[in-house]
Amino acid sequence: MSRRTGALPWQVWYVALAFIWGSSYLLIKLGLGSLTAVQVASLRIVCGVAVLLVLLAATRTRLPRGRRTWGHLLVTGTLLCTLPWTLFAVGEERVTSAVAGISNATTPVVAVLATALLLPGEPVGRRRQRGVAIGFAGVVLIAQPWSAERGPDPAGLAMVLAASASYGVGWTYVRRFLHGVDPGGLSMPAAQVLVAAAQVPLLVLGDWWLRGAPAGGPLAPGGPDGTASGWGLWGPVLAVVVLGVVGTGLAQAMQYAVVRAAGPTVATSVTYPIIVVSVLLGVLVLGESVGPVVLLGAGVVLVGSLLITGPRRPGRARGEGAPHTPGVSVDPARMGR
Numbered sequence: 001m002s003r004r005t006g007a008l009p010w011q012v013w014y015v016a017l018a019f020i021w022g023s024s025y026l027l028i029k030l031g032l033g034s035l036t037a038v039q040v041a042s043l044r045i046v047c048g049v050a051v052l053l054v055l056l057a058a059t060r061t062r063l064p065r066g067r068r069t070w071g072h073l074l075v076t077g078t079l080l081c082t083l084p085w086t087l088f089a090v091g092e093e094r095v096t097s098a099v100a101g102i103s104n105a106t107t108p109v110v111a112v113l114a115t116a117l118l119l120p121g122e123p124v125g126r127r128r129q130r131g132v133a134i135g136f137a138g139v140v141l142i143a144q145p146w147s148a149e150r151g152p153d154p155a156g157l158a159m160v161l162a163a164s165a166s167y168g169v170g171w172t173y174v175r176r177f178l179h180g181v182d183p184g185g186l187s188m189p190a191a192q193v194l195v196a197a198a199q200v201p202l203l204v205l206g207d208w209w210l211r212g213a214p215a216g217g218p219l220a221p222g223g224p225d226g227t228a229s230g231w232g233l234w235g236p237v238l239a240v241v242v243l244g245v246v247g248t249g250l251a252q253a254m255q256y257a258v259v260r261a262a263g264p265t266v267a268t269s270v271t272y273p274i275i276v277v278s279v280l281l282g283v284l285v286l287g288e289s290v291g292p293v294v295l296l297g298a299g300v301v302l303v304g305s306l307l308i309t310g311p312r313r314p315g316r317a318r319g320e321g322a323p324h325t326p327g328v329s330v331d332p333a334r335m336g337r
Helices: 010-022 024-031 037-059 067-091 097-118 126-143 154-177 187-210 231-262 264-268 271-284 292-309
Strands: 322-325 328-330
Touching: 010 024, 010 231, 010 271, 024 037, 024 067, 024 097, 024 231, 024 271, 037 067, 037 187, 037 231, 067 154, 067 187, 097 126, 097 154, 097 271, 097 292, 126 154, 126 292, 187 231, 271 292
Parallel strands: none
Antiparallel strands: 322 328
16 A cells, blocks of 8 residues: 555645644634624535535545435434534634633544444443443543532533534444445535535524524625624634635545545544644634643543554454445544534
């Protein structure tokens, strides 16, 4: 297998992904300055699908076919795109971008639980069970239910945790129901974001109605500074456009380049530096405060995630992966974004 991706080594794309996806929580927080959470998620989806469709046309890659396949894609597009991207934005109205980034570490924990439900014939193993228990303890430390004043907002934390959980359930669903139907390349992620794009009108209209149907219409910016002019409006909009074009569109191509060059284990381990980048950007750029107990909880969750996603014995690993790109097996417990 080649260790290079075109003219650049795969390590360059790996580092780029860590910064791109790690900064997504910062960009969401910036977007919320002029847009509602649903508008942030919707604009992200529209920009992302536009980039992916252009890439599909440029590479002459076809979308998946078959009604049954698209029925399952409706589920995965919701679980992997629409639901988590909306919940992250809604959650960040209440919690810091750093906390939202930290929640990413819970995806492998939920993936193990989803595997037990959707793939009951697959052994979980004692190490993964320990990882789930440790991960749960870390979530309790982050939430700090014993201190309503020091812990993150409970509702906001629940939303970003649910968003991260949605990734774990979604990737397990892919393994269970979309095994062997991926044409390869960017076909599957493009199809999933396309499904999310089809749901955008319902999201925007529902958001507009819940806000009392303001006279400006569903597309009028409805964030705290929605009536502002100049950079008060366009700065946040530009941040979400960057999130959609780079973080949702181009990053998909980068991830697949790393998967093909270095394998899925290396590619999906990018979840861990993402958390570091999101916390650093939240603290340095936005001036967010991350308490010591939250950081301790994040470390505990990361330990649990490492137990879950660490290398397994060859005999146990056999048959556990599902093709995501030609010749590559992907474990949902390793997939974060």
